[in-house]
Amino acid sequence: MHVRSSGFLTRYGLVIPLLLANWILVTFANLCFKEGGTEAGHRLLYLIIGSILGISGSAVLMGIYSRMNVNLALVISGSGSFILTQFVFWKVYDTPLTPLQWAGISIVFIGTGMAAFRSSVESKGGAIGSGPGTDSGEKKDGVPC
Amino acid sequence: MLMVHLAVYWAMQILGNVAFKLGSSSDKSRKWLAAFIAGNLSMAGSIYFLMKIYESMPDNCNLAFILAGSGAGIGGQLVLARIFKSRLSRVQWCGIFLCILGAAVVIMGGQQV
Numbered sequence: 435m436h437v438r439s440s441g442f443l444t445r446y447g448l449v450i451p452l453l454l455a456n457w458i459l460v461t462f463a464n465l466c467f468k469e470g471g472t473e474a475g476h477r478l479l480y481l482i483i484g485s486i487l488g489i490s491g492s493a494v495l496m497g498i499y500s501r502m503n504v505n506l507a508l509v510i511s512g513s514g515s516f517i518l519t520q521f522v523f524w525k526v527y528d529t530p531l532t533p534l535q536w537a538g539i540s541i542v543f544i545g546t547g548m549a550a551f552r553s554s555v556e557s558k559g560g561a562i563g564s565g566p567g568t569d570s571g572e573k574k575d576g577v578p579c
Numbered sequence: 580m581l582m583v584h585l586a587v588y589w590a591m592q593i594l595g596n597v598a599f600k601l602g603s604s605s606d607k608s609r610k611w612l613a614a615f616i617a618g619n620l621s622m623a624g625s626i627y628f629l630m631k632i633y634e635s636m637p638d639n640c641n642l643a644f645i646l647a648g649s650g651a652g653i654g655g656q657l658v659l660a661r662i663f664k665s666r667l668s669r670v671q672w673c674g675i676f677l678c679i680l681g682a683a684v685v686i687m688g689g690q691q692v
Contacts, residue, residue: 492599492619496611499603505656505665505675508596512652513678520685534688541681548674 452498453511459491460515461522468523491515509549513542581635584628585650591625592651593658594618600663645683652679 463484470480498507517539524531531539595618602614629647636643656675659665667675 489619492622493615496599496603496615496618499600503665503667504596504600504659504663505667506671508655508659509652509675509678513682516682516685532688535685536688538681538684538686538688541684542678543681545674545677545679545681548677549671550674551670 449498449501449507452494452501453514456491456494456498456511457514457518459487459494460511461518463487463491464515464519465522465526468527506549510546513546517542581632584631584635585646588625588628588632588647589650589654591621591628593655595621595625596655596659597662600659641686641689645686648686649679649683652682 466480466484466487470477470484495507495511498511501507520531520535520539523529598614598618598621602611602618605611605614632643632647633640653676656679660667
């Protein structure tokens with residue numbers, strides 16, 4: 435039985451642009467909802483734009499779900515957009531992050547790194563990538579498992 | 580009533596993610612679209628209960644958000660793993676719960692003193 439470590443980039447090539455797209459869409463949706471909450475004159479406009487961005491983010495999320503383990507996808511997409519939102523709010527609204535928030539962000543980064551790391555196990559009769567990090571609904575080359 | 584609102588919020592968030600996952604696993608566009616619509620309706624509907632949770636804890640909105648978000652996050656992870664038979668290592672599970680913990684710390688760190 436041969437055990438090797440597969441890097442995140444090599445295993446999840448197309449997933450990375452989808453994750454980035456999801457993070458950006460959700461972050462800007464949150465920004466629109468924040469603006470809509472404080473800018474009374476354009477509340478409806480920000481609500482509509484934020485909803486379109488959020489719904490688009492969910493479509494991208496479904497694309498991520500079809501390509502990687504659902505638990506990992508949920509935590510990485512959620513953590514990424516949460517952290518990016520914190521940074522964007524900091525820059526846009528000039529609200530510096532506290533030391534405790536930086537500590538929390540560090541914990542999230544560590545957790546994301548741990549969650550994303552996996553080792554694939556090749557064994558007789560077993561498929562590559564059928565070890566930890568998969569689930570029953572993950573497509574392989576477009577074919578449902 | 581707070582617990583009821585929390586439970587319903589968590590359930591709707593989890594249901595939304597289950598719908599998204601079911602739709603993503605399908606090759607049929609109709610099923611994908613139905614799951615997409617159902618998931619978004621569930622997520623959008625859960626916001627009503629989130630607002631009710633905020634109403635129940637007017638002096639501590641950060642804690643309300645942590646309760647709502649952490650419950651949905653942890654519950655979602657467990658339910659999704661159960662339904663879709665996720666095969667994750669212990670390290671990966673630790674990473675997932677660290678992410679949820681880290682998010683809670685970030686939210687608590689934003690409290691005004």
